[in-house]
Amino acid sequence: MNGRNVFAVFAKELKDALRDRRTLFSTLIIPTFVIPLLSFGTLGLGSKMVAKARDQKPVVMIVGGDDAPQVAASLAKLGRFEIVPPRAGHEQLIADKVVGAVLLLPADFAAALRLGEVPRATILHYEGELRSGFAADELERFVREFREQQIAATLEAKGLPLRTVRPFELARRNVAPPEKVGGNLLGGFVPYLIIVLCFTGAMYPAIDVTAGEKERGTMETLLCSPAARVEIVLGKFLLVLTGSLTSMALSLGSMGATAMVTGALMHGGAEATVAGAGAGGGSGYVPMIAPLGLLGVLALVLPVAVLFSALEFTIALFARSTKEAQSYLGPLMLVVLMPAIVGMLPGIDLNTTLAFVPLLNLSLACKEMLSGVWHWPYLAIIFFSTCLYAAGALALAVRMFNREDVIFRT
Amino acid sequence: MIEARHLSKTFADRKRGTIHAVQDVSFQVEPGQIYGLLGANGAGKTTTLRLLATLLRPSSGTAVIGGHDVGTAPEAVRRQVGFLAASTALYGRLTAREMIAYFGRLHGLAEPEIAQRTTRLAAELEMDDFLDRRCDSLSTGMKQKTSIARTLIHDPAVMIFDEPTLGLDVMAARAVLRFVRDCRARGKTVIYSTHVMSEVEKVCDRVGIIHGGRLLAEGTLAELAARTGQRDMEEIFVQLVTAEVAA
Numbered sequence: 001m002n003g004r005n006v007f008a009v010f011a012k013e014l015k016d017a018l019r020d021r022r023t024l025f026s027t028l029i030i031p032t033f034v035i036p037l038l039s040f041g042t043l044g045l046g047s048k049m050v051a052k053a054r055d056q057k058p059v060v061m062i063v064g065g066d067d068a069p070q071v072a073a074s075l076a077k078l079g080r081f082e083i084v085p086p087r088a089g090h091e092q093l094i095a096d097k098v099v100g101a102v103l104l105l106p107a108d109f110a111a112a113l114r115l116g117e118v119p120r121a122t123i124l125h126y127e128g129e130l131r132s133g134f135a136a137d138e139l140e141r142f143v144r145e146f147r148e149q150q151i152a153a154t155l156e157a158k159g160l161p162l163r164t165v166r167p168f169e170l171a172r173r174n175v176a177p178p179e180k181v182g183g184n185l186l187g188g189f190v191p192y193l194i195i196v197l198c199f200t201g202a203m204y205p206a207i208d209v210t211a212g213e214k215e216r217g218t219m220e221t222l223l224c225s226p227a228a229r230v231e232i233v234l235g236k237f238l239l240v241l242t243g244s245l246t247s248m249a250l251s252l253g254s255m256g257a258t259a260m261v262t263g264a265l266m267h268g269g270a271e272a273t274v275a276g277a278g279a280g281g282g283s284g285y286v287p288m289i290a291p292l293g294l295l296g297v298l299a300l301v302l303p304v305a306v307l308f309s310a311l312e313f314t315i316a317l318f319a320r321s322t323k324e325a326q327s328y329l330g331p332l333m334l335v336v337l338m339p340a341i342v343g344m345l346p347g348i349d350l351n352t353t354l355a356f357v358p359l360l361n362l363s364l365a366c367k368e369m370l371s372g373v374w375h376w377p378y379l380a381i382i383f384f385s386t387c388l389y390a391a392g393a394l395a396l397a398v399r400m401f402n403r404e405d406v407i408f409r410t
Numbered sequence: 411m412i413e414a415r416h417l418s419k420t421f422a423d424r425k426r427g428t429i430h431a432v433q434d435v436s437f438q439v440e441p442g443q444i445y446g447l448l449g450a451n452g453a454g455k456t457t458t459l460r461l462l463a464t465l466l467r468p469s470s471g472t473a474v475i476g477g478h479d480v481g482t483a484p485e486a487v488r489r490q491v492g493f494l495a496a497s498t499a500l501y502g503r504l505t506a507r508e509m510i511a512y513f514g515r516l517h518g519l520a521e522p523e524i525a526q527r528t529t530r531l532a533a534e535l536e537m538d539d540f541l542d543r544r545c546d547s548l549s550t551g552m553k554q555k556t557s558i559a560r561t562l563i564h565d566p567a568v569m570i571f572d573e574p575t576l577g578l579d580v581m582a583a584r585a586v587l588r589f590v591r592d593c594r595a596r597g598k599t600v601i602y603s604t605h606v607m608s609e610v611e612k613v614c615d616r617v618g619i620i621h622g623g624r625l626l627a628e629g630t631l632a633e634l635a636a637r638t639g640q641r642d643m644e645e646i647f648v649q650l651v652t653a654e655v656a657a
Contacts, residue, residue: 008515012504019503217499221560223465224493225516226485404466405421 001234005227009235013209017239026204027243031197031251036258050130057082058100058135063090065105068113074149075142081135094126100135101125103143113150177372190297191366192340193255194248195359198305199312199336201247202240203329206312209236211325219407233313233401237394240309248305293369296379300362300369303386307358308336310393314400320409339363355381358389412439412462412568412599416471419457419623431457433623434471439601439616441567444594446614447603448647454623455603456495459572462601463493476567489517492561495572502546506537506556509545510563517564524563531559535589551582558589569593571602575609587613607643617643619650626650 017023062072063086075081084099093099104122106112112119121143125136152162213219222232312329319325336359342348343363350364361382368375400406419432432454439445449455460466462473464484473480476490500509507528514524532541535555540548545556554574561569571590575583590613593600602614610617611631618628627634627650631643640646 005516008512012512016501016503216502217497218501220465221498224463224488224498225513226488227516228485
């Protein structure tokens with residue numbers, strides 16, 4: 001094999017691709033600008049909406065409790081709620097988003113308390129509606145505090161200390177380091193993103209250098225040269241791989257940079273990380289990704305990118321036209337995504353069998369590595385098995401390129 | 411030199427079964443000679459030439475080009491061949507100069523040599539005005555000149571032309587025919603396929619008439635005329651094909 005020919009084909013394909021607006025758009029512009037803008041734009045918009053909903057005073061209504069005006073008075077005293085007077089059709093009012101939540105009390109609520117009965121307070125809300133959810137949460141917190149006050153008053157009246165009903169305090173504290181939290185939160189999402197980016201990054205170049213060449217009539221011109229078929233395949237394949245890796249690197253880099261800027265803006269910069277934006281939610285806690293884990297992910301991604309590039313090259317080569325190639329590769333995206341989605345499901349852990357399942361193994365291993373967990377034997381199986389699959393896919397590409405019925409299928 | 415020895419090519423087609431595109435074709439072309447392969451559309455001309463250019467592998471038989479067998483040394487064969495066909499298009503996003511240089515590199519030429527040969531070819535083919543323009547912006551004639559330069563960059567001993575004037579206007583077609591004659595004058599072995607009778611009369615030293623994948627007859631124009639009793643190339647062709655169909 002002549003390496004000079006491989007490089008000549010690659011250099012020509014690269015020059016050709018850099019002059020093609022469609023390739024530039026799909027490989028450079030979309031991953032660098034569009035995907036981060038869309039991701040963080042959507043995330044930012046969502047965060048803004050949530051923050052806005054959270055900042056607004058929940059609109060609530062108290063229905064019943066005619067003999068317990070102190071409930072409404074306590075609620076009003078807090079100043080956290082906008083209380084609307086009770087009126088009929090409160091369920092419809094919640095559905096119409098006029099009221100966020102309604103506190104339903106029996107008409108003789110205070111009397112029942114005095115008699116030692118256990119009256120029921122019910123909070124009505126609209127499941128799935130953000131503002132209604134916030135209103136219900138706040139209302140529930142108020143009712144719990146109110147109940148605590150009632151208990152304290154009752155105990156005090158009977159000369160009993162509060163510890164009679166609360167013998168000990170309960171607290172919850174996170175012991176997971178930030179990178180573990182980040183790994184668990186983002187471990188499923190990052191490989192999903194990488195798989196999508198690797199696949200889409202390879203798609204257009206693969207189509208252009210195969211079905212595109214057939215369509216434009218340049219394939220036969222190239223075959224007239226003394227370059228061996230395997231040299232042509234490798235040169236073209238390297239371009240597809242470059243497209244795949246470039247697209248992924250640009251997208252991840254751009255998303256990382258956007259996340260860092262967003263994180264810096266949100267948390268004053270000190271704790272901002274790739275994982276910072278959005279992942280911390282409203283808790284003020286910023287999860288991180290283990291940097292070594294990220295490196296490990298990138299090492300495992302390389303053979304996957306080779307596998308995708310070779311497969312997409314082979315499939316696109318079979319097609320007569322770019323349109324036909326797109327119709328093959330488009331649906332394949334869904335097939336490729338399935339293992340990544342399965343990997344995100346809780347309860348599925350890496351084992352020897354799953355370490356041989358392509359893509360699913362990457363997904364599961366990424367989750368672990370980003371959490372700082374390194375199962376070396378599994379990682380070795382994943383790396384070498386994926387390399388083997390990638391080599392098989394590349395061999396298939398060469399074989400297909402040598403088939404006259406494929407190469408002259410126009 | 412080109413020597414086709416009992417070349418055959420079959421294709422499997424799901425609808426039509428086995429197609430015998432080329433059957434037992436043998437001929438020989440000497441250096442400094444233009445061999446015309448004359449046939450109607452679908453006669454087997456392109457398949458024969460693709461076999462010679464090693465784009466396809468023979469089902470049986472073989473061909474030897476410049477001492478190399480198409481079956482066992484395809485790369486060595488392609489190093490000696492310049493193949494120009496209506497189906498060999500140019501890369502639209504490359505300039506004419508880049509296109510020529512790319513094929514120079516694939517033929518193993520060094521960069522200074524490529525530059526030197528490109529300059530010479532551009533002068534010979536009057537390409538200086540558009541040498542640095544992208545191929546997708548060139549006229550049909552300019553494209554054909556670029557294709558010719560692409561086939562000549564490695565100075566091949568054998569030239570294979572598959573209907574090179576297809577779709578060209580009169581002036582561009584004349585330029586191509588002039589170039590084909592130049593190749594003969596330079597001692598190259600030339601094979602020229604066409605279905606245009608007048609082109610055969612103008613440029614070919616020997617003619618092979620192909621029909622249904624079979625070589626029906628071959629010889630000089632005078633030999634074919636004597637054999638059929640016809641003087642006009644079209645009449646010669648029609649008589650030979652009609653006789654074959656009747657048989």
